[in-house]
Amino acid sequence: MKRARIGPWIALTLGTLYFIVPLIATFEFSLRMRRGEYSFDAYRVVFADARFQATFGYSSLLALATIIVGVLLVVPTAYWVNLRLPKLRPVIEFITLLPLVIPAIVLVFGYLRLYNSESWLPMTGHEQATDLLLTFGYVTLALPYMYRAVDNGLRAIDVRTLTEAAQSLGAGWPTILFRVILPNVRVAVLSGAFLTFAIVIGEFTMAALLNRPAFGPYLQLIGANRAYEPSALAIIAFAVTWACMGLINLVGRGARTAAPAP
Amino acid sequence: MTQSSSTQVTAARSAGVSFGRIDWAWLGVAPFLIFALLFLILPTGFLVVGAFQDNDGNFTLKNIANLSQPSIVAAYWISIKVSAASAVIGGLVGFSIAYAAIAGGVPRWIRPTLMTFSGVASNFAGVPLAFAFLATLGRTGLVTALLVTYFDFNIYQYGFNLLSFWGLVITYLYFQIPLMILIMAPAIDGLKREWREASTILGATTWQYWRYVAMPVLWPSLLGTTLLLFANAFGAIATAYGLTGSSLNIITILLFAQIRGDVLHDQNLGYALALGMIVITGCSNVAYIWLRARSERWQR
Structure with missing residues (x-):
């Protein structure tokens, strides 16, 4: 039933145009900094900007911290729910979906009220404490994606048998978690990690409202004040997102070829 | 009280573990629940409650209005x-x-x-x-x-x-x-x-x-x-x-x-x-x- 008809091609062509044209336009615009000829000047200016380096580095570090905290939080929880508390699964799943219901701007509003400098747990008074708060905020934002990735990974392996085998060989809980379970859901964790990175690197709302020098607020600042650099930054951001998604595909494919069907 | 302890027994039996470990099993998800409470539920709850309070903390529908x-x-x-x-x-x-x-x-x-x-x-x-x-x-x-x-x-x-x-x-x-x-x-x-x-x-x-x-x-x-x-x-x-x-x-x-x-x-x-x-x-x-x-x- 191969019907090569005109309709699908029209839909795909128009779709491609809509998605490709802004990328081409942005790229073209980013090359126009030098009058009369195309050049990579805008990129040179961006990469040489100390604030670009500082904010991009800061956001990368935050993304890394978010991934570490997220993995430490999600993997044991999802493992434990799979192993011992299957009845709790709907509750945990519901909680992990809440960040999709509650917009980030509402969450950070709550943080600012609950953890301000006069509160019981002042986290916005001190820079490091605010960084911590921002990291926890990002962990919350990434929770739906991280939890689903890890949970899917755990469902694909036999958690109970692995645990019992490890226990009968005398392994304690840390060994089971980090040397048995984690390597087995490596691909799922990495997918969640790259997705987290893509979400965190350009995040604007939380960083701006918590007043931290992250990449998202920097982008906004440049956008308000410069002409060509924003386009270069948009291309860079797109490339970073693309790299994250490419890595997710790569580790996924690697897992499929590395683990041949028994 | 009787009801809750009987559900505990059933839960303990079905999980195949002894009484003492049931509480421990719940502890396994405690870090996650505490995290969710601190950074998801309490902040949202604070705003929701605040929406129904006036400046002095009394209940009011004025904000909604x-x-x-x-x-x-x-x-x-x-x-x-x-x-x-x-x-x-x-x-x-x-x-x-x-x-x-x-x-x-x-x-x-x-x-x-x-x-x-x-x-x-x-x-x-x-x-x-x-x-x-x-x-x-x-x-x-x-x-x-x-x-x-x-x-x-x-x-x-x-x-x-x-x-x-x-x-x-x-x-x-x-x-x-x-x-x-x-x-x-x-x-x-x-x-x-x-x-x-x-x-x-x-x-x-x-x-x-x-x-x-x-x-x-x-x-x-x-x-x-x-x-x-x-x-x-x-x-x-x-x-x-x-x-x-x-x-x-x-x-x-x-x-x-x-x-x-x-x-x-x-x-x-x-x-x-x-x-x-x-x-x-x-x-x-x-x-x-x-x-x-x-x-x-x-x-x-």
């Missing part, structure tokens, strides 16, 4: 319109593209390419997306310039403005359409080829096939995903902020200004503003989850 100020209603309304338009258009276009790539009889390589690209584009939101559209359809954007050069047609003279309702909708579609494609792909896979063949053999027209076979199966996921897109756009702020600064009066930008500088001069009204957002995204997400449960019947 104050939401009916014209400027606030206008902000909610334009947010709802932008989200609904981008969700409906994004839903229809995304579905058409996904259907074309999956069931349209096009070469095989198109589908994985489309899926990978959708994964990227659905995450390419926020400030950079705004830059991309400014470079495309802004006053000096490439498409604007090309239209003037080759067709002598200045879209800005004919009332188009990127920093407006439709400009925002067109920009939001860049992440809405890919999200629709990603979520609808499994549902379209669930449309079995045999159904199409059987209906053709029985003499059904294409329209009859869609009306009586495909749509009854697809509508929960179509509608559900559209609602998800709505909530997705409703909570978005960075794209709009990058595009328009704070000139477009959507609800997230109003809330942003309120958090930054209490522009409403009423803290508790700010909480009510947040509560209104939670209610709206909450409703569309609950409907999405319900519809998703319905649609999964067909995907086995």
Whole structure:
């Protein structure tokens, strides 16, 4: 039933145009900094900007911290729910979906009220404490994606048998978690990690409202004040997102070829 | 008391562990629950409670009533319109593209390419997306310039403005359409080829096939995903902020200004503003989850 008809091609062509044209336009615009000829000047200016380096580095570090905290939080929880508390699964799943219901701007509003400098747990008074708060905020934002990735990974392996085998060989809980379970859901964790990175690197709302020098607020600042650099930054951001998604595909494919069907 | 201890015994038996370890089993998820409480539930709860309090902490409905100020209603309304338009258009276009790539009889390589690209584009939101559209359809954007050069047609003279309702909708579609494609792909896979063949053999027209076979199966996921897109756009702020600064009066930008500088001069009204957002995204997400449960019947 191969019907090569005109309709699908029209839909795909128009779709491609809509998605490709802004990328081409942005790229073209980013090359126009030098009058009369195309050049990579805008990129040179961006990469040489100390604030670009500082904010991009800061956001990368935050993304890394978010991934570490997220993995430490999600993997044991999802493992434990799979192993011992299957009845709790709907509750945990519901909680992990809440960040999709509650917009980030509402969450950070709550943080600012609950953890301000006069509160019981002042986290916005001190820079490091605010960084911590921002990291926890990002962990919350990434929770739906991280939890689903890890949970899917755990469902694909036999958690109970692995645990019992490890226990009968005398392994304690840390060994089971980090040397048995984690390597087995490596691909799922990495997918969640790259997705987290893509979400965190350009995040604007939380960083701006918590007043931290992250990449998202920097982008906004440049956008308000410069002409060509924003386009270069948009291309860079797109490339970073693309790299994250490419890595997710790569580790996924690697897992499929590395683990041949028994 | 008796009841709870008897459930504990049953739980202990079914888990095959002794009494002492049951409490310990709950402890396994305690870090997660504490985290969720501290950074998800309490902050939201604080705003919800604050929405029903006056400055001295007494219960009041005044904040909710104050939401009916014209400027606030206008902000909610334009947010709802932008989200609904981008969700409906994004839903229809995304579905058409996904259907074309999956069931349209096009070469095989198109589908994985489309899926990978959708994964990227659905995450390419926020400030950079705004830059991309400014470079495309802004006053000096490439498409604007090309239209003037080759067709002598200045879209800005004919009332188009990127920093407006439709400009925002067109920009939001860049992440809405890919999200629709990603979520609808499994549902379209669930449309079995045999159904199409059987209906053709029985003499059904294409329209009859869609009306009586495909749509009854697809509508929960179509509608559900559209609602998800709505909530997705409703909570978005960075794209709009990058595009328009704070000139477009959507609800997230109003809330942003309120958090930054209490522009409403009423803290508790700010909480009510947040509560209104939670209610709206909450409703569309609950409907999405319900519809998703319905649609999964067909995907086995």
